[in-house]
Amino acid sequence: MIHDSQLEKDIILKAENVSKQYRLGQVGTGTLSHDINRWWHKIRGKENPYLKIGDTNDRSTKGNSDYVWALQDINFEVERGEVLGIIGKNGAGKSTLLKILSKVTAPTTGSIKSRGRIASLLEVGTGFNGEMTGRENIFLNGAILGMTKKEISSKLDEIIEFSGCERYIDTPVKRYSSGMTVRLAFAVAAFLEPEILVIDEVLAVGDAEFQKKAIGKMQDISKGEGRTVLFVSHNMAAVKQLCTRGIVLEQGMIKFQGNINEALDVYNSDSYECVTNVGWKIEDAPGNLNARITSVKLKSDNPFFLIEDQISLEIEYVNFIDNHSINCSISIFDDKESYVLASPNLQRVPLGKGTYRSVCVIPENLLNKGKYYFTIILVGNNFEIIAQLDKIISVDLEEEGTHRKDYFGYWGGVVRPYLNWENIQINRW
Template sequence: MKDIILKAENISKQYRLGQVGTGTLSHDLNRWWHEVRGKENPYLKIGEINDRSTKGDSDYVWALQDINFEVERGEVLGIIGKNGAGKSTLLKILSKVTAPTTGSIKSRGRIASLLEVGTGFNGEMTGRENIFLNGAILGMTKREIASKLDEIIAFSGCERYIDTPVKRYSSGMTVRLAFAVAAFLEPEILVIDEVLAVGDAEFQKKAIGKMQDISRGEGRTVLFVSHNMAAVRSLCTRGIVMENGKLVFEGGIEETLEFYQFDSEFENETQYFGSRIIKKAILHTTNGTIKYNNNFRLEVYFEAKNSITNLVLGIVIKDLNDVELIGINNRHYHQEKINSSNVFNGKISVYIENLKLLPGLYKIDLYMGDSTTDIEIINEAIKFTVTENFEEKVVNSLNMSINKVFHDEVVWQYYNINNLDND
């Protein structure tokens, strides 16, 4: 039997842009009139998805829409997504800082939240007084708080300033003390937003270690929001991905991270850029995948206002952790003058025979410039995956040849990378 400690059912949150509350008395009366007649709130039928990149036509926006998930006791759930996806709004509802427009939250036990730097702290009170204040808010007795006081102060590293008003603390000190209070006062559910990023590396490591102890050793539950994928991977056991206020994926943490970093863009082998020079890139794949030891062909279309002398294209292939595995740049392979005339536009084709990358997920950075300078760089321009090829033996080696095609002229120049001296 599952031991469910937190359950979100059909959670939605609607806001009216530019206003506090509904904005007008007529809207309030309209809501009340529908409510007394037992009818649905009329403003739930309108509103647009939470896409911050578009202007939209409605004054109402759905920050969250129909969110459903369960969390088991002792589980560490990672909640990831781009800025504006609705992660913080969800945590505020789970922490009962704000109420959902529709749906309900069912929880068993006390919830401690770390949502923003200084949330729940009174700036005029000392660090010591705020520890007792937060403990009281969590429903703990003064004796229970006092028994944990020394551990909280020691963990926070703020002992010298513990009797100083919190308003004089730096943001890092405030987060240190707030995390220590939330972690050591033993809530059943600990909710943490991105605030740990304010702390230094040493404290982040300490905090992640403490959260691991809380979940694995003490059987308590942690909900963790972060843009630090390494921290999410090391801490979380399961994850959900949010996009435009909706839950779009739920699963094991590795599958969740792969989905987040290689989502809808992954299926489309053609990418368009509104950049200065590089306009389009096409990676020839089968549904976004290349089999191990099969050929790799990338086409880059460019258009420049000013002519480029000695055109140079560089590509860097990186893995999921941003480790650079392959760097190809014709400037480094004795081809400083690959085109004899100045060019304004055209197409560059990079062909790699028998790509020997291990099965996995990869990203491509594009660099374009002249013989001395990178004029434009596009990070993570293309994303793709390498799958197993059961007809080939997978070996971790690189033996590739390259030919490049420039604008309307086809210039076939073959190289074997293993026979070249790297500059």
């Protein structure tokens, strides 16, 4: 139970010293001796010996232990009506934490205390029976959440309308696309009014229109209806728009918790290291038998990349066939995952075999101060995508500030060009 002192803050969910340990390797291999050892320690009143061993959850290094801590000493509180964003790199422990909060799996140590029903949307189709129709699955999920048939029936029309699956609602769910399944699952979870709604990256399966609807509904749930949302996503723009507070996980531990903007700054400072130059040998280069990208470089006249300087993006590639109409395109994203701009090279001239360089010039005073990530796409005949390098290079733009004159405040926006202004006197008096 949650104590009276916590009720004053209206704490609806609390995690206390939550840790989760997994054994690596094949399930069941060599565990009998471990089980006997655990039992022997238990009957003597001693602590489980395997809780003292185990490597941290770092996917980039090879550990020495058979055990790994997916989560370690997680402590936080969530107030009623709060929208908490849980962010971190792949493998940081986000999904494990949500499964523990949703009671899908139990923590190795620690406890979760909650007040009210928890509805979870963790993976596409979780909790759905593929042989049953969409309508039947709505009643099944409602029953799992503890709703009566009358309560579910009262919400049925709203759920079906929001999901956009009216035409297929009496069709078995196994015939649904992943997008349709997640639409229906979200509608069930949102409209059956749980006190706590837990959502993993699953919304990314939906199209842009549905994601916008889902975020709007989650805002209504938290602000209008005073219910609590826990949201995991790699879409930082959605996290910033929706969440009021954030937790940053790293290697199974909480690195930061607090204001969502500060949490995003902590996450973004670690997520990407700025790389302005990448290259490959021809045999290892990304592409196919028609062409390969051999290098991508950002260049500037200064050792530091400044807003006030022109930046050149150089893409070198090898063409292996004659009469090959190759063109390059770039897409630029900021550190909040916002799509800043895209620019294709429209000069589709047939090329002969050989090595080529395409140069894209980014004018001075266009992008604002901050980090930017560049996706490169190489397109061939019939608009075949030869290679797509997502966020392959990045740059941290600084500002010299010499053009600001006496103004030193923050200049908002993703782009901040100097536009042409003209002062015109209309009359004189």
